[in-house]
Amino acid sequence: MEGANESIENSKEQENVENSSNEFKKTILVVDDEKRIVDILVYNLQKEGYQTIEANDGEEAIRIANEKKPDLILLDIMLPKIDGLTVCKRLKATLNVPILILSAKDEEIDKILGLELGADDYITKPFSVRELVARVKANLRKVEASTLNVEGEQDANKETNVIELGDLVINLDKFEVKVRGQVIDLTLREFEVLRYLAKQPGQVVTREILLEKVWGYEYYGDIRTVDVTVRRIREKIEKDTSAPKILITKRGVGYYLANV
Amino acid sequence: MEGANESIENSKEQENVENSSNEFKKTILVVDDEKRIVDILVYNLQKEGYQTIEANDGEEAIRIANEKKPDLILLDIMLPKIDGLTVCKRLKATLNVPILILSAKDEEIDKILGLELGADDYITKPFSVRELVARVKANLRKVEASTLNVEGEQDANKETNVIELGDLVINLDKFEVKVRGQVIDLTLREFEVLRYLAKQPGQVVTREILLEKVWGYEYYGDIRTVDVTVRRIREKIEKDTSAPKILITKRGVGYYLANV
DNA sequence: AAAATTATTTCAAAATCATGACATGTGTAT
């Protein structure tokens, strides 16, 4: 979204620089079941000088990828037949190809990263075409630059997938939450809300942001849905629901997690 | 256009937070030749606290957009004089503004996407107002996010979202104010007034400006409302309300925050 | 002193939130 004008012109120039320097066009496999999305992606990637192939579901994706060996894969997670997560894992197991994940929700992305499927990058909807193209290029460059250190760095940044906040311990890998030492059972939605808040403790998050990041860009339900989910979380983690100490309301704004 | 009423209720609630947190209202250019549509869009966007400008054909759209530099453009594709596609392409060439395409049919969208133009998002008629507003907000947020992260790489760049002014510490993320080390509890309105003043300490701000920037353009209430809010703030932050040391009156003009 | 401006108090309306109840959908075990 940054620099619309600049990049329209840019893209023409870079076309030559980036692509003509490699004799042959890089091939990108676009995997999405929404034809519209595929169309945008394909159109814009071709404009940038890439060759594209398409797949509309997970099964196809795996088959085509193995057959055509693309230089990069753009992969939506919401897919028919075999979901994107599985596709990603399987492809990573057999092919050494950068995979760029498309997703409507931040939380979905987290899940993927948490599961260590080996995705190389991700981008959440709505994304600008510009942004996408930039990521594609970046990832292709990365491969080129480090054809030697194939698997070196990834394991290096093994972050603690546990967030600790006072009485609260959130294990992102296990999808498990402990309060005061007790494992409590949250539903997926509840967990995601809590996790999102926990990533930035103290920071007040509006309901709208939560809806977008947790429920997803495509969700247009009642904003008060957030309140209800919060209440359900509180029922499980707060000693006294009527005086929350952990998940706190900022009246007129939204919710936040008390830090420490 | 189902759901016009639904969002009328909606808008009452979140009115403030998202918009007034940027102390000026975002401007949205609505481009459509059907007056009815424009009216509905404008009405609802204003309800949400956006400023709106209108254009009824493609020619006008381009002219106005270049002149007024809106923060976002809602663009119908079916337009007299210059069609939406062209408008989009041209605008993208000169302005860096998110464009949200309105279209009657899915197929139309398909066609559009097959074409160039870096539209940022699209929405097909009929759409719910809630959906539209959500998309508008999402796209505006996107812009904001990308202007903050200079290179878009990591969110790790910790902008201190904290304003310090002598005894006063305002944490913008937490919507929290400390006075002499003590966290005090301000209402949203109070917080916003204080924040606005704090962004330009020493600078005297008239009540009119405060009303406009904090209450919003559409607010036509009593100007003395500002006084009352100021008093409420003082009660919470001043040691001696009758001799304010922090939030000070400039008689005949307005108020300002003492500098250091 | 009169006029103008600001401070303070009070009150009712409006906004916001928590909660319970209900509806729907989904998966699972019988």
Place this chain on the structure above:
DNA sequence: ATACACATGTCATGATTTTGAAATAATTTT
């Protein structure tokens, strides 16, 4: 297939807080 538990979203209601306006008091300016 049927029944059941569970997850999740929606809605209505009541409680609480916030807010604007009006009325009055206090202060400053002219």
